[in-house]
Amino acid sequence: MANSRAASRNLDGFAALSDPTRRLVFERIARRPQPVGRLAEGLAVTRPAVSQHLKVLKDAGLVAVEARGTLRVYRLDPKGVEAMKNYLDRFWDEALSAFKEVAEAEENEA
């Protein structure tokens, strides 16, 4: 990675986790690797919908597939999670320092 833009790659994870249904799919997979059919049972949406959500999560690097015969078991993928964590860490210190400056400024005004 040459510049800071490298950390900005693969940030489709934000769009992937922006949908509540997709977050549920993600959290269920985190609890235990599962095939698509089982996920669809407890999710109030049809199986094709879950399949489309899985495609988005897979393209974002948040989940991975393991073909086990005719079953396709989905599990978490650390790649996408790490990319998002790194991105947020980039601004974490700046967020704290900005907050601190304001706190001190308000102190002077008081």
Add this chain to the structure above:
Amino acid sequence: MANSRAASRNLDGFAALSDPTRRLVFERIARRPQPVGRLAEGLAVTRPAVSQHLKVLKDAGLVAVEARGTLRVYRLDPKGVEAMKNYLDRFWDEALSAFKEVAEAEENEA
């Protein structure tokens, strides 16, 4: 906050950072606190658009405002960033362990 759902609140940040233009606004504010007008100058979209993006970022707890006379300076807000960081940390270990299990399984198959 009693259960793990507490960490799932305030996750509108994912939707907020899912838009590329909104990410640019967020990153620019991170670099230096700025008023709306200055942000709109370098962003290829009109000022009202930036204002709407700022409202989304503010509702998500990612930015905060400080009224300085007629100027309104926007800065980062640690709240939303922390919520997202915590959420991702919840699944970080599970993602790694799931990855490890698969690696070992593939090792046995080889």
Add this chain to the structure above:
DNA sequence: CCCATCCGTTAGCTATTACTAACCGTAAGC
């Protein structure tokens, strides 16, 4: 070989979103 099961894909519809243009409110400067 045939059937059943599991899964991904497409077409089409509806709802949501990001955008611009126009408007209104508010705080300084003369």
Add this chain to the structure above:
DNA sequence: GCTTACGGTTAGTAATAGCTAACGGATGGG
């Protein structure tokens, strides 16, 4: 008090996203 600069809000539009229904492909068991 009037004007100017700065900003949030609304109306309306074009694009995008999530959903269901229907289909097609691939694997395993009888």
